[in-house]
Amino acid sequence: MNTAIAVIGGTGRVGRIVTRKLLDRGESVRVIGRSTQRARRHLPPRAQFFLGDVRDPESLSAPLDGCSAVVYTVEPGTDPAGPDSPRSTLHAGVLNTLDALQRHSALGRAQFVLVSQRHVTRPEHPMNAYGRMLDWRLAGENAVRASGLDYTIIRPGWLTDRTELADDGRVHLEQGDRRDGYVALQDVAEACVQALYCPSAKGLTFEMRNGAGSPPGDWEDLFAGLSADEAVPLHAPA
Numbered sequence: 461m462n463t464a465i466a467v468i469g470g471t472g473r474v475g476r477i478v479t480r481k482l483l484d485r486g487e488s489v490r491v492i493g494r495s496t497q498r499a500r501r502h503l504p505p506r507a508q509f510f511l512g513d514v515r516d517p518e519s520l521s522a523p524l525d526g527c528s529a530v531v532y533t534v535e536p537g538t539d540p541a542g543p544d545s546p547r548s549t550l551h552a553g554v555l556n557t558l559d560a561l562q563r564h565s566a567l568g569r570a571q572f573v574l575v576s577q578r579h580v581t582r583p584e585h586p587m588n589a590y591g592r593m594l595d596w597r598l599a600g601e602n603a604v605r606a607s608g609l610d611y612t613i614i615r616p617g618w619l620t621d622r623t624e625l626a627d628d629g630r631v632h633l634e635q636g637d638r639r640d641g642y643v644a645l646q647d648v649a650e651a652c653v654q655a656l657y658c659p660s661a662k663g664l665t666f667e668m669r670n671g672a673g674s675p676p677g678d679w680e681d682l683f684a685g686l687s688a689d690e691a692v693p694l695h696a697p698a
């Protein structure tokens with residue numbers, strides 16, 4: 461790509477792997493986060509760090525100016541009344557980012573890769589007890605699907621390190637949100653990166669887990685085996 465790619469949450473576990481992978485491909489990468497200290501600790505010098513907070517729309521204007529794509533890997537808090545509530549980070553934050561990207565992106569249609577999570581369509585799941593995390597994630601997903609941007613929504617299962625899944629190199633991409641499973645941070649990061657380059661990843665929402673077997677050879681084929689999303693109405697929880 462000839463323009464910059466923003467990784468929001470790029471100092472986090474998945475985001476910093478995404479950042480390194482994009483830099484290795486020669487991309488210009490802007491990492492957005494709230495802690496300069498964390499950026500110093502985790503980012504290579506080639507990454508450009510911007511102080512920004514998805515809850516503060518103004519803080520997103522400069523870092524997203526001229527970007528062609530965003531990877532969003534923001535971790536929410538679990539207190540519904542706290543400053544990092546799922547509502548503020550997973551819904552309002554996504555809306556703020558979409559708005560800033562549409563106003564400031566480089567010419568052409570921008571791309572948005574959202575890291576969501578499994579179980580997001582299951583409000584009865586215990587994870588939803590934490591600040592209605594699943595409801596607000598789904599609302600954020602819906603905003604991305606309705607945005608008109610080229611998007612990919614990735615719903616990982618439980619995140620773990622590759623070393624803990626040493627024999628489970630196979631990547632399963634699934635739809636329907638019925639199953640469970642673990643997935644390596646490294647594979648989620650690779651899916652984020654591949655989604656930016658593979659045309660067949662556009663307009664997809666899928667779950668991810670690892671299983672016994674070999675790593676994927678061709679991500680374009682993996683994505684092509686999935687069904688594109690149908691148009692979804694834009695709505696948020698009451």
Ligand SMILES: NC(=O)c1ccc[n+]([C@@H]2O[C@H](COP(=O)([O-])OP(=O)(O)OC[C@H]3O[C@@H](n4cnc5c(N)ncnc54)[C@H](OP(=O)(O)O)[C@@H]3O)[C@@H](O)[C@H]2O)c1
Nearest residue numbers: 469471472473474493494495513514534535577617618619
């Ligand atoms: N843990 C799991 O098993 C699991 C399973 C499925 C999905 N997920 C999801 O996968 C995603 C990536 O997870 P992870 O483990 O890589 O998360 P992580 O290591 O906690 O990193 C989260 C990143 O979000 C940034 N962030 C938080 N609030 C922000 C805000 N208001 N504005 C801008 N940046 C903000 C953090 O940076 P600063 O705090 O410095 O701003 C950090 O860089 C998250 O959405 C997570 O919920 C996790």
